[in-house]
Amino acid sequence: MSLKGACIFGQSGGPTSVINASAYGVFSEALKNPMITRVLGASHGVKGILNDELFDISKEDEHELELLKSTPSSALGSCRYKLKDPEKDDTDYRRILEIFKKYDVRYFFYNGGNDSMDTCNKISKYLMSQNYECRVMGIPKTIDNDLYGTDHCPGYGSAAKYIAATCAEIYRDATVYDTGAITVIEAMGRNAGWLTAASSLAGLSGCGPDLIYLPELPFDLDDFIARVRRCYEEKGNCIVVISEGIKDKDGVFIAEYANKNASSDAFGHKQMGGSAAYLALCLKEATGAKIRAIEFSLMQRCAAHCASETDVNEAVLMGSEAVKAAVSGMTDKMVAIKRAEGSEYKAEVAMLDLTDVANAEKKFPLEWITEDGVGIKKEFFDYALPLIKGENPYCWENGLPRFANLKKIKAQQA
Amino acid sequence: MSLKGACIFGQSGGPTSVINASAYGVFSEALKNPMITRVLGASHGVKGILNDELFDISKEDEHELELLKSTPSSALGSCRYKLKDPEKDDTDYRRILEIFKKYDVRYFFYNGGNDSMDTCNKISKYLMSQNYECRVMGIPKTIDNDLYGTDHCPGYGSAAKYIAATCAEIYRDATVYDTGAITVIEAMGRNAGWLTAASSLAGLSGCGPDLIYLPELPFDLDDFIARVRRCYEEKGNCIVVISEGIKDKDGVFIAEYANKNASSDAFGHKQMGGSAAYLALCLKEATGAKIRAIEFSLMQRCAAHCASETDVNEAVLMGSEAVKAAVSGMTDKMVAIKRAEGSEYKAEVAMLDLTDVANAEKKFPLEWITEDGVGIKKEFFDYALPLIKGENPYCWENGLPRFANLKKIKAQQA
Numbered sequence: 001m002s003l004k005g006a007c008i009f010g011q012s013g014g015p016t017s018v019i020n021a022s023a024y025g026v027f028s029e030a031l032k033n034p035m036i037t038r039v040l041g042a043s044h045g046v047k048g049i050l051n052d053e054l055f056d057i058s059k060e061d062e063h064e065l066e067l068l069k070s071t072p073s074s075a076l077g078s079c080r081y082k083l084k085d086p087e088k089d090d091t092d093y094r095r096i097l098e099i100f101k102k103y104d105v106r107y108f109f110y111n112g113g114n115d116s117m118d119t120c121n122k123i124s125k126y127l128m129s130q131n132y133e134c135r136v137m138g139i140p141k142t143i144d145n146d147l148y149g150t151d152h153c154p155g156y157g158s159a160a161k162y163i164a165a166t167c168a169e170i171y172r173d174a175t176v177y178d179t180g181a182i183t184v185i186e187a188m189g190r191n192a193g194w195l196t197a198a199s200s201l202a203g204l205s206g207c208g209p210d211l212i213y214l215p216e217l218p219f220d221l222d223d224f225i226a227r228v229r230r231c232y233e234e235k236g237n238c239i240v241v242i243s244e245g246i247k248d249k250d251g252v253f254i255a256e257y258a259n260k261n262a263s264s265d266a267f268g269h270k271q272m273g274g275s276a277a278y279l280a281l282c283l284k285e286a287t288g289a290k291i292r293a294i295e296f297s298l299m300q301r302c303a304a305h306c307a308s309e310t311d312v313n314e315a316v317l318m319g320s321e322a323v324k325a326a327v328s329g330m331t332d333k334m335v336a337i338k339r340a341e342g343s344e345y346k347a348e349v350a351m352l353d354l355t356d357v358a359n360a361e362k363k364f365p366l367e368w369i370t371e372d373g374v375g376i377k378k379e380f381f382d383y384a385l386p387l388i389k390g391e392n393p394y395c396w397e398n399g400l401p402r403f404a405n406l407k408k409i410k411a412q413q414a
Numbered sequence: 415m416s417l418k419g420a421c422i423f424g425q426s427g428g429p430t431s432v433i434n435a436s437a438y439g440v441f442s443e444a445l446k447n448p449m450i451t452r453v454l455g456a457s458h459g460v461k462g463i464l465n466d467e468l469f470d471i472s473k474e475d476e477h478e479l480e481l482l483k484s485t486p487s488s489a490l491g492s493c494r495y496k497l498k499d500p501e502k503d504d505t506d507y508r509r510i511l512e513i514f515k516k517y518d519v520r521y522f523f524y525n526g527g528n529d530s531m532d533t534c535n536k537i538s539k540y541l542m543s544q545n546y547e548c549r550v551m552g553i554p555k556t557i558d559n560d561l562y563g564t565d566h567c568p569g570y571g572s573a574a575k576y577i578a579a580t581c582a583e584i585y586r587d588a589t590v591y592d593t594g595a596i597t598v599i600e601a602m603g604r605n606a607g608w609l610t611a612a613s614s615l616a617g618l619s620g621c622g623p624d625l626i627y628l629p630e631l632p633f634d635l636d637d638f639i640a641r642v643r644r645c646y647e648e649k650g651n652c653i654v655v656i657s658e659g660i661k662d663k664d665g666v667f668i669a670e671y672a673n674k675n676a677s678s679d680a681f682g683h684k685q686m687g688g689s690a691a692y693l694a695l696c697l698k699e700a701t702g703a704k705i706r707a708i709e710f711s712l713m714q715r716c717a718a719h720c721a722s723e724t725d726v727n728e729a730v731l732m733g734s735e736a737v738k739a740a741v742s743g744m745t746d747k748m749v750a751i752k753r754a755e756g757s758e759y760k761a762e763v764a765m766l767d768l769t770d771v772a773n774a775e776k777k778f779p780l781e782w783i784t785e786d787g788v789g790i791k792k793e794f795f796d797y798a799l800p801l802i803k804g805e806n807p808y809c810w811e812n813g814l815p816r817f818a819n820l821k822k823i824k825a826q827q828a
Binding site: 015043044047071072073074077078079080161164165166168169170172173174176177178179183201202204205206207274277292294295297298299301302303304305306308310385388389390391396398399400401402403405 | 429457458461485486487488491492493494575578579580582583584586587588590591592593597615616618619620621688691706708709711712713715716717718719720722724799802803804805810812813814815816817819
């Protein structure tokens with residue numbers, strides 16, 4: 001079972017507030033592990049391997065690596081690069097193998113969401129098919145919380161905390177006048193409503209939204225306008241949170257109503273956003289009320305100053321456990337979180353087959369949506385509250401964020 | 415000089431993260447001051463006086479009042495109500511005097527920005543003209559930092575800290591791919607560029623915007639597109655921050671290009687917003703690049719979880735000093751901040767005539783803008799850094815904000 005060699009760690013997909021915390025988990029564990037001879041970081045995920053752009057992590061300052069725990073986004077750079085089917089075109093795979101051999105890479109850790117687990121899975125299977133001994137481990141990351149098999153996903157807790165706290169703060173602001181207003185807030189989530197649902201937690205601060213629209217249910221524009229109008233007329237204010245991914249009964253994104261030329265990324269996903277602005281226009285026309293559209297945009301995934309301590313700790317744990325598991329002989333797996341039985345929240349580590357998680361999607365449970373379709377049930381609060389618990393220490397310096405400052409020294413062949 | 419009676423405190427205009435901290439300053443000082451027989455809070459500013467909707471602050475729980483220091487927006491409710499010229503229509507003024515007599519109000523504290531100081535000034539002058547003895551004090555508040563005569567304004571430091579920190583975080587996120595992107599961020603500021611300029615502070619974290627457009631200089635769309643394109647082509651990324659109030663050389667708001675039917679409030683101010691979205695569309699057409707428009711919207715004025723400790727302390731100070739000054743005999747003034755001479759930052763209290771501050775506006779100094787018109791000079795950093803210093807303790811409870819929960823018991827006539 002014993003395997004000695006270099007490791008490569010790569011970050012992929014949309015950034016989160018805690019993806020660098022997983023990097024810290026991998027680096028700190030790998031740097032001290034005697035089976036790992038070198039710790040390399042890939043520049044812009046798998047692209048860095050293809051381009052032979054690898055950083056020598058052992059040359060980084062220890063304090064700067066520590067700061068990764070409160071540095072948002074992907075410190076090594078990310079990518080959205082889709083590997084082809086190796087049976088049709090194995091160019092990229094042969095190149096990856098070449099680089100792995102060049103640096104004697106025997107451990108590969110890839111941190112990302114659904115698409116990145118697809119990349120990780122394909123690389124794992126290819127290396128096996130070539131009988132190249134290398135332990136491949138996926139490390140989960142996504143604010144969307146839509147990764148299959150894991151109780152929840154590092155990145156979600158912090159984004160959920162940002163959304164809940166910000167919704168509560170906006171509630172205070174948006175209801176301050178006695179002249180009434182409608183506020184339409186847009187959260188990310190193309191197909192899964194986990195982030196949008198997190199806005200309901202603000203209700204526990206007494207400042208929750210009135211209506212919540214997840215992408216799991218078909219969106220009806222007329223019904224939406226009628227409900228908002230009723231709420232506005234009854235309360236004098238209405239705060240509604242929608243997911244960027246809400247679709248009508250024919251599966252057409254509301255964002256597409258607004259922007260017919262929305263562009264797509266390498267995975268064929270439409271660039272979203274703009275649904276709230278579009279709905280605000282519809283509501284303005286229908287009600288004449290004062291209306292504001294707010295998009296949480298990048299802030300929901302990069303507001304590390306508001307990160308959940310639980311989330312950061314679990315992100316670190318996923319990184320270090322991936323290293324430990326690989327060294328102990330495991331491969332072709334994704335590290336995951338299992339919620340321990342019992343009333344006290346406790347995260348346990350689980351291992352899932354990469355084949356199972358690649359491209360699979362976990363949606364928000366329909367049974368956690370209230371009967372009227374515009375609210376969230378207590379079951380979700382019980383699920384989500386432990387994940388937003390605690391405030392991660394953020395490094396402020398002279399009133400400004402102090403992020404990890406990596407030297408990123410290019411690795412030379414040994 | 416000795417005057418005994420009740421006091422009324424009111425909050426007016428757009429909320430900030432720290433307007434309630436000034437309320438705390440007034441309440442804590444007034445509740446213990448023997449000359450002040452009752453402490454009343456006006457519901458929705460001057461409207462609460464006109465409607466005889468006053469809260470009895472002495473009936474509030476002490477701990478909840480303390481929590482005001484980290485509760486955003488206006489806990490008593492705010493208003494945008496413009497008092498008429500008393501020479502043309504003195505109805506409102508007579509009503510105010512009637513209420514003041516009803517509750518034996520001898521102290522009036524009004525917390526707000528330019529327009530609110532106009533209200534405060536008018537009430538002050540009217541009461542004098544009626545020989546009704548009442549000490550009237552304005553307490554400054556605005557995220558815009560455009561109040562005349564004060565070195566800076568409570569509310570600005572926290573909004574500036576939010577903008578600087580969030581710009582730094584967005585920079586990390588928006589530059590994570592090697593495929594390039596343009597990000598257009600919109601900050602508030604109808605006529606004054608103080609908030610937009612605060613984005614330059616992110617540069618001290620190594621994550622500053624490339625181009626900054628303040629409303630103090632005329633905005634040229636063609637030149638804007640050319641500069642962004644050049645930056646994008648040279649660096650592969652471009653982050654640009656614009657003020658919502660940028661105007662072309664003919665004084666037309668860029669927001670109006672986007673929204674010809676923008677509505678106006680009671681003071682005749684156009685409802686802004688949407689400039690970034692409009693410019694993003696222009697840039698998309700011109701460059702074909704991946705573009706994202708981000709509006710800081712209400713978050714920049716209500717993100718109390720990211721408030722500046724200096725700002726909160728100064729907001730409390732303004733409130734308590736207003737009470738002390740009024741009790742000592744002062745009236746018809748606005749409390750203000752004077753920066754003490756010397757290299758160490760120190761805020762001193764100054765008193766300005768209400769007549770001078772009402773409706774006056776303090777713009778961003780042109781000499782602090784770089785020669786090319788799209789950057790901010792070091793003089794501003796020296797000015798702004800002390801104002802964003804320190805992190806105000808925020809009350810989190812189970813991972814969520816815990817705001818002040820006032821009982822708001824309606825005051826009865828004594």
